[in-house]
Amino acid sequence: MAVMVLDKRKQPLMPCSEKRARLLLDRGRAVVYRTVPFVIRLKDRTAEGSAFQDVRVKLDPGSKTTGVAVVREPANKPDQPLFLAEITHRGRTIRNNLTKRRAQRRRRRSNRRYRPARFNNRRRRDGWLPPSLQHRVDTTVAWVDRLTRWLPVRALSQELVRFDTHQLHNPEVAGVAYQQGELFGYEVREYLLEKWGRQCAYCDTAGVPLQVEHIQPKSRGGSDRVSNLTIACGPCNHAKGNCPIQDFLAADPDRADRILSQAKAPLADAAAVNATRWALRSRLIALGFDVEVASGGRTKYNRARLGIPKAHCLDALCVGTVTRVRGWQQPVLCITAAGRGSYQRTRLNRHGFPRGYLTRRKQIHGFQTGDRVKAVVPHGKKAGTHRGRVAVRATGRFNIQTPDGVVQGLSHRHCTLIQRGDGYGYSFRKTQEDAGRVAA
Known part of the structure; x- marks a missing residue:
């Protein structure tokens, strides 16, 4: 993975190799600016007179995970990824927290009946998104802004994912039945592969x-709706034939129930992507870069043509105009949105009553929950070196979340x-782990 480099005025330069970064640090010509992602700052150089190549940030937005790829695009040469990452959003956590808060506020208001109703005094601005969806846009834009401050980025690329949820549920819909004009979307097959x-x-x-494959065969009254469709390999599809799923999976009724429940699952993820795609594009354009927009079908075509396995970050690598790619087998930075804490000052038991009060101080002995620390324990049962995110305690005895587990x-x-x-939260994994999941 390339190392990001800043000049002495904190302006971005072209990244360098890990070996060169190590030499610059050993010789005292550079200092560590940031640990994860790793960024160094030169002490004896400025951006004036430096040579730059075309660097592009590519995005594969998703409901739960967004793929990010920073690519160097030299003329007449294969594209080379400089940085691969996957951002895991916390939209579901935000939604659940807001549901809890709404329930608590509703209970408080029911105890004070003299207070007037408030459901009619709120106005939403144009383009308003629910907090769980706005978080996806804000997080993606925040990381694009960070990368543009650490790398000499010239342009952006975004996959404009589209799912026609109305037609997926009702294939026969047409014309004015849409009520919102003409809609375009993925083929049903592509949606089923994702689902x-x-x-x-x-x-x-x-x-x-x-x-x-039809879960309920058409010869037995099954329809072409997406709630009656699934994906099967050739042998299973041939063996099932026109049998009902209960008969075909008589020896495994749990799987049959699981398939039936998943087939009728709501299209929440597709709706989230549809709701945020244009908001994300507007925010990216507001950053002042040229934004290339490409379809999901083109991304899949590039990935299949280049023989690249399926992964969020590798999907981002294949967004837009891609001729050749080399060097995609490199570590992937997994970024998990963990939040910055909570305003809640108590813990609740299962009946909703407080069972203790949390400290009002965020920092304990100079440390705060979420900091990355290195703990060197000289002796005892926990002797050794531990690195990871810390959870502080008022007693001064901290917990550290390491890749191998929690050390308390x-x-x-x-x-x-x-x-x-x-x-x-940050962790690394290898792209080779996804090599077996090549898209069908």
Whole structure:
């Protein structure tokens, strides 16, 4: 993975290799500006007179995870990814928290009946999005803004994902029945691949050609609606024939119930993508860059043509105009939106009553929950070096979330700050882990 480089005035330069960054740090020509993602700052160079290549940030927006790829586009040469990341959103957590808050406020107002109703005194601005959806847009734009401050980005690319949810539920709809004009969307097959995880619903086989299959056979009254469709491999589709799913999976009734419940699941993820795609595009244009918009079909075509496996970050790599790509087998930074804490001052038991009060101080001995720390424990059961996100306690005994699990009860005296918490959790994985999940 390339190392991002800033000049002495914190202006972005072209990234360098890990070996060169190590030499610059060892010789005292650079200092560490940020740990994750790793950014260094040169002490003896400015951006004036430096040579720059075309660098583009590509996005594959999703309901739960957004893929990000920073690509260098040299003339007449294959594109080379400089940075791959996947941002996991916390929209569902935000929605659940707002539901709890609404219930608490409703209960309080019911105890004070003299207060006038408030459901009629709120106005929403044009383009308003629910907080759970606005979070997806804000998080994506925030990371694009960060990357443009650390890299000499010239342009952006966004996959404009579209799901026609009305037609997916009712294939016969046409003309004025839309009530919102003409709609365009993915083919039903592409939607089913996403919905069923690109694996056979009957045997969980992945990495093979998959076929659209009717759960209730058409010869027995089944329809072409998406709630009656699934994905199956060739052998399972042939073996099922026109049998009802209960007869075909008589030996595995739990799987049959799971398939039937998942087939009728709401199109919440597709609706979330539809609601945020134009808001995200407007925010990206407001950053002042040229924004290239491409369809999901083109992304899939590029990925299949180049033989690149299915992953959110690799989908982002294939967005837009792509001729050739090299060097995509590199670590992926997994970014998890963890939030910056809570205003809640108590913990509740299962009946909703407080069972203790939380400290009002966010910082304990100079540390705050979410900071990345390094703890060197010299002796005892927990002796060793532990790195990860810290959860502070008023007692001074902290918990550290490491890649191997949570280490509890470490003294603050053993901890050293690596990076202040910014509301995100970080981990790395290899793209080769997804090599078996090639899209059918």
